[in-house]
Amino acid sequence: MATATKRAIKRIEDSSDDLGDSISAQIAALREELAAISDSVSKYSNNRFNDVQHNAVAVVDQVRHQGAVAARQISRQANVAGRAVQENPIPVIVALGTIALISALIFTATDR
8 A cells, every 4th residue: 555655646747847847847838928929019110110210200201391492481471571562551551550540449449
């Protein structure tokens, strides 16, 4: 009977050793998979960041270009308006007088 008990204990010990080895192997495999997934996520996020950075630079360039175009157009319009005022200042004086009169009427009415 002692021999049978020793054999049973030996089988249990061997089984637990095999189980421990199996769990260790599974943990090692999971660590490798986790490292591979981590690398993939890192590469994906790095590529995404580069894409966003590239798009931001493109938007800044586009805005800079559109700002320069708008500035040229405003400058042209200001020059045309300046020449028109120099050539015929009466409409500008009338417009400014009208604005001053309306403003005076509005501010006088609100003080009451």
